[in-house]
Amino acid sequence: MEPQANLSPENPPIGFVTGGGLEANLQVKLTVPAQTVQEGAFVVMDSGNWRFYGLVTDLQLAAVDPNYASQLNSQRFSPRLARYLNQNTLYTNLAVMPALMLEKGPDPASPEYPAWAQNRPEKVKPITVKTVPDHHAPVKLANAGDIAEIFGKEDGKTIFRVGETREQGHAVCLDLEKFVQRSSGIFGTTGSGKSFLARMILAGLIHANNASTLIFDMHNEYGPSSTSSDTGQPVSGLKQQFQSRVRLVGLGAGTDFGALHADFQLEIAHKDITPEDILQLTQTLNLKETTAATLDALQTSFGENWFSEFMNMRGKAVEEDEEGRRRPRQTAWKPGQTRRACTLAQPKACAASSAG
């Protein structure tokens, strides 16, 4: 896609670059009222043959001299002079994080353009920013074409609209085909919309049908319908949206989702649980250092049924063995089952007894 000319009079500059760099962000002096720009706004800066794309990360009030800001000029001077004074001595700085750059080439009307056009690749793509714009490079809010240059244009297939820019409502899209080729993460503070965005992306993936999705829905946020904690509005779940294309799996017998039933229950047999599974939860369950030895003894004593046997044990319940010694109460003996006369404290004796 050719970089669209950003020279429309409807999109005038909002400021110009005054300093900064790649690491510490660019500094831009705002030439429009501060309220016309918000943190998170997408901006573009044309400098030389390059167009730079950036994100507003901060807005800072500043003054030519702190004295102009520390007093109300309207109280000292006439209203007109106070207004002129404020306009020329008080201003706002933007901090812009440069992200991408695109070689747009010289002016098509310039003599250098034909040579440049001959040598450039057919499709010019934005690349990670490697340099900085010049001092006083004009800064503009990204228009619809700029946004589409970076995020793509919604096509109803794999380029999926996930939201709009705050200031002008231009569509921000996600290329789902590229999205599923890499690992991605969604990060944000509490209430910033992580779950909402994740739900939208999952809906897009299911709709585009270009990848299978396995969703670990730990809080029942995505599968069944729920209510937004911020707005109190009902939020349609993926099951309601996509019906048979989505299967709800209940974790454990009896799991339900209100009016919605699980398509099937997922249960893990006791004998499928290995000591290694328990050891992975050492920190979560606050297990002691002797746990590994205990688990090993259980497995040695009871084989693949070690977990069931362990779950059936009652703490501090004791019984007397044939020799009158006290031991932890064991499960009821069943015909054909070898009674293991051992305790957790005597694994080797137990093993020997079984062999004998």
Add this chain to the structure above:
Amino acid sequence: MSDSSHSIPIGKLLRADNSQFVAGCRVRELETPAFGSLVRASLVDDTDVYGLITNISINDDGLVRQLVSGVSIPGEYTADNRYNRNLPVEIHVLTIGYQSEGQLRHQLPPRPPLSLDQLFLCGSDEVARFTSLGAGYLRHILRLTDQPIEELLVAHLSQARRVQDSLGNPEWYEDACQRLIVLLRDDYMRLTQVLDALSELE
């Protein structure tokens, strides 16, 4: 050379350099020039040098000092001293532009006026023509260090504003104020003094 038919001659050059000059006039001629007025010195090569009156000084001598120490001064002595004696009133002028070969510029002239070159008070037409080129000449006023520039600005801008407003151009004064603020905004004390004075014109 500008048409001096509507300009009032108010004095003759005493001394000058590229950025300022001093003219002398007799007391009766003092009725017309005023602090902050736009004036013009016409040179022999048809160049006109424009300036603003920054100071009008009246000097004394031994006779005047004797007269003032007297108990009473007869009226004819006062009139004689003012109108007959050869003590000139000095008009100090700050150069702010010049016209040469029909081209008006807000820059310092290549050469200063010469002794005895005539000094004229500019009429409304000349004030309009000079100020319509823009307010950039105000930077010359800011060079002054030994004069109260805020008073000079108030005096001159009130005259210039009147003329521009009569031409239907009130934006000129707004532009002049903004330009002053831009030129002086790095000097907080000086700018606030100027704005205090200009606020009295509002």
